Amino acid sequence: MEFSRVLAQAAVTDVEVAERWYTALFDGPPTTRPMGGLLEWHLTPTAGVQVWCDAERAGRSCVVLGVAGAGVVDALATRLAAAGTAHGGVEPGGGARLLRLTDPDGNLVVVTGP
Template sequence: MTVTTVLAQATVTDLDRAERWYTALFGRGPDSRPMDGLLEWHLTDSAGVQVWREPGRSGRSTVVLAVSDLDAVAAAASAAGTAHDGPEPGGGGRLLRLADPDGNRVVVTGG
């Protein structure tokens, strides 16, 4: 088996509210709406994030993203009104813990 693409997924109750939150996180709207209830952000040629409306499972997802400038992500999150405790040591480097409006964990790692 050869894996060519990986998409992390967060399940949410309110797709419109989630779209606003993830748009602020990524600095742009979704790249694709492949079907009703599903948004996709294509972050690289082989990785991305799906946000899926599934109220019964919402808030139980974890998405981990690696970035080159963690401090810039923290500053952008603060500017967008996303609460967080700032970058902290973890995983052999630094990380930033965020939560979307449904409580899905978004962990951003990087320098």
């Protein structure tokens, strides 16, 4: 079996609130809206993030995103702070730099890079 695509998913209670938060994170609107209550950001041709309205699972997701290039995590932290997205700042972790974010439902989003 060969897998060819991955979509991480965050379950949320209010897709409109989540859309605003994830639009700020990804610096743009969803790539597609496959069906009601589902938003997708296609980050590469084979990877992306889904935001799915599922109140029973909301707040228990974790999405880890890797970025390339020195300073990208720091630049993201600066941009998000300027846009009003609270976070604890960039920290070292596992030989990389991490930015831990929490969406409005409490889902953990970790951005990691050099």
